[in-house]
Amino acid sequence: MRALIVDPTAPGRLRLGEAPDPVAGPAQVLVEVRHTSLNAAELFFAQRAEPGEVIGFDAAGVVVTAAAGGGGPAVGSRVVGFAAGGGFGALRAMDVADVAVVPGGVDLGEAATLPVAAGTALRALEQAGPLLGRRVLVTGASGGVGAFAVQLAALGGAYVIGVAGTEESAQGLIGLGAHEVAIGLAGVTEPVDVVIDTVGGDQLVDAYALLAPGGTLQSVGWASGREASLPVGSTLGSPIPQTLVSVYNGTGLIDRRAQLDRLLTLVVAGRLRVPVGWRGPWDKVADAVEALSSRRLRGKAVLDVG
Incomplete structure (x- = not known):
């Protein structure tokens, strides 16, 4: 073939x-x-x-x-x-x-x-727990996984902050459901409940520092190609912020057919672009x-x- x-x-x-x-x-x-x-x-x-x-x-x-x-x-x-x-x-x-x-x-x-990009975004958000009324930050929001994560988080009732690397790449994020768009993390000052990180490296560390107590970070990509070093003890709740970090590694059992059926239903209904x-x-x-x-x-x- x-x-x-x-x-x-x-x-x-x-x-x-x-x-x-x-x-x-x-x-x-x-x-x-x-x-x-x-x-x-x-x-x-x-x-x-x-x-x-x-x-x-x-x-x-x-x-x-x-x-x-x-x-x-x-x-x-x-x-x-x-x-x-x-x-x-x-x-x-x-x-x-x-x-x-x-x-x-x-x-x-x-x-x-849909299978990898939308499926990864869906599973990471599910692992983060109920989204209604929570603040969800998505790094690399203009990328494949990020763009789906923005939409699915908004559909779940979250307040979504889409983070992009440039003004050009940030275009269209509001149309996908982001309530707020930031170029890098410097402009994000309020704590967030959930981080969906596709970048890794220093941006993962900086996003982790924005988590509210009890928040969760889902690491789903490593676009930066750089290592991330979290403060010693921070994943144990000390020092502040006291948070729970959850690293999504893409393994484990997945009902792939059910997942794809859910995503396709949203596409047919015009709710997922x-x-x-x-x-x-x-x-x-x-x-x-x-x-x-x-x-x-x-x-x-x-x-x-x-």
Whole structure:
């Protein structure tokens, strides 16, 4: 099959090439991939994967072989799903538990952005607890995870503060549901109850210092590529602020189908917008990688397969 394969000599370490067709297990569907989505985590894994490997988490397309064990979508169904690798191939085997049927009227390319970015934002906010009336700060709010976190927090009844790196990247955050927009954290002076941090490094430390007593910080990304060093004892409630820090690491059991069904329902209802900042054919993956790695990308990058 055609696939984006890892190539250390290629720009972005990914190029269009050939890879073996996947073989679906009894509890898997085989999907003809129409669209996939580029995430920051894939830039990380592209640096560490073996040459010729097919990485990629998100994929949306059409079922060409139903699960032999039953229980999954039928042949011809439009689906979106997640798996640990293989998303950058023209064919992909996915567990039926990690696949959801995409309703008519929802663009498959936009659906492809949901598993990692929107799913991460949703789970982090759920781990933070009830949102109604709470102050939620989202760093890297113009990015893929951040833009979904802003919207989902607002839908949960929170007062949302979106933090961006520049005035340009901050454009549109109010339209996504942010009640307040800040360029960096210097302008945020009031305590917050929840932090959804996608940046890491010093910004994570500074955001942690803004937490009200009993607040929670969900670390869901590391766009800065820098280490974060919290004050000694601060995670134990001493010194002030007395807070609870919760680091979301993306592991553990997830009901992926239920999660995707919830997100797709919001998209169909027009309550959740899919922010796409770059979209193009998959042979232009180097352009998408450059936009994401340079932090110029606002929203998600969608690769159209074929």
